[in-house]
Amino acid sequence: METPAIPQHVFDAAILLSPQDSHTYTGHTHPAYANMVGPFGGAIAATLLNAVATHPERLGDPLSLTVHYAAPIAEGEFTVQARAMRTNRSTQHWLVELLQAGEVAAYATMVTAVRRDTWGTTVASFPQVPSADSIALVPTPARLPWVDRYEMRFVEGELRITDSEPETMDDADGNSSLTRLWIRDHPPRPLDFQSLSAICDAFFPRIFVYRPKRVPIGTVALTTYFHVDAAQLAEVGTDPLLGVAQATHFGKGFFEQQAEVWSGQGVLLATSHQVVYYKE
């Protein structure tokens, strides 16, 4: 029996890396994951993770990923260099650099680890929300190419920015930065560490949920921790994921936002934290 050809998902095309030598790859930004300026940060995170995930020396599954968005990334080709900084018995520490025009435009550190069965428990609370299929799919006000690559069903906390500048800032007590939504790739794609690392950056900047004012923003650094191994991720398949995102603090030009990503069955898949520049 022949295996039917599986059409490649556009996400795989976006994070594709071509090996040049044992530590060097070339990649290319993809128009389907374009952001306001340059590529969607989640696609860059996934690309850097992909350099480790496909590396012949890799030990175990991704455990942590920290990405520094050091400079704007131009549309077009880039070089990725990955090297193991230290390899232990069951953990491995990585540095991955993305270069354009000979300069570092982004870089990441990662830990990969062999996960073993141990005692465990989840302390964070799985949110009780309506099921994904009970929530209508409505277009968000964020009209950017990468946003169309995700199916987002908002339980609460949609973007407050609109095409018309608001008359007042509406920056009163009672504002919330909290979003809860069902999210998955569009079209659906079986979950892996690559797509999960991108989804962790798919929560809109909290400043646009908290207040309706459009200002320049940009993620400076992002850290994601993965709480499951590859087999547990594979069980999720193409099911929608439940995402929760909230800010902790906005001040002096930077804010932090935190996110949790759960499977529909209540398994905490990843937690993520990022610090974001904003203009005013």
Place this chain on the structure above:
Amino acid sequence: METPAIPQHVFDAAILLSPQDSHTYTGHTHPAYANMVGPFGGAIAATLLNAVATHPERLGDPLSLTVHYAAPIAEGEFTVQARAMRTNRSTQHWLVELLQAGEVAAYATMVTAVRRDTWGTTVASFPQVPSADSIALVPTPARLPWVDRYEMRFVEGELRITDSEPETMDDADGNSSLTRLWIRDHPPRPLDFQSLSAICDAFFPRIFVYRPKRVPIGTVALTTYFHVDAAQLAEVGTDPLLGVAQATHFGKGFFEQQAEVWSGQGVLLATSHQVVYYKE
């Protein structure tokens, strides 16, 4: 009028770096900050931050710090190399490596940034707890050199491990990983980014708060975001800080814990996240 000589705090001795060339320093582990095995991770974090803080090319104040504890650090001398990966108009991205015997034992990435006055608000909640001076200072069960370098007044969530192995694991519903405590250097030392980065790692491993069993543990990677600039930190002086720490998930050999550090006046100074290895 003569300035009186200020005796050096032992923390300054522990994080001291001697420049060798423009990017290379030598340092030395300090017995006062020894941990169960090797040095207290917070002292290593502060040492790596110190390499950037004292670097002649440094732009702005620390905004984020990610430390990878890649291998055990032996007592004795080490080399630290710091380099700016990318310098922008108001942000700078760093890589700092700590080497022993020619191998990377720890490394860090950092963002430093020029902080500017902007709109801001704190979303996280300042905990309502009894004042520091109303809480007795009692010795914790953690009898390690570095613990004596902190004045800790627990509101709730002390270590549950004791010298005698518990008869039962007591791993029932209702267990909590939450700690709230007042903390500062002992003896008191005016707060700066160095000491704050160490304090962010001074929250005991959550697994020992959640359950009473002694198991091998070790921080694998830690990320701290700083929410204030140097002037705001200086205002705190030697006042006790309010720390809040909690786990999100324990599973398959690793757990995550998150922490907030507040000034007594309710200013969120830093948030911190770490992933920790545990044996069973």
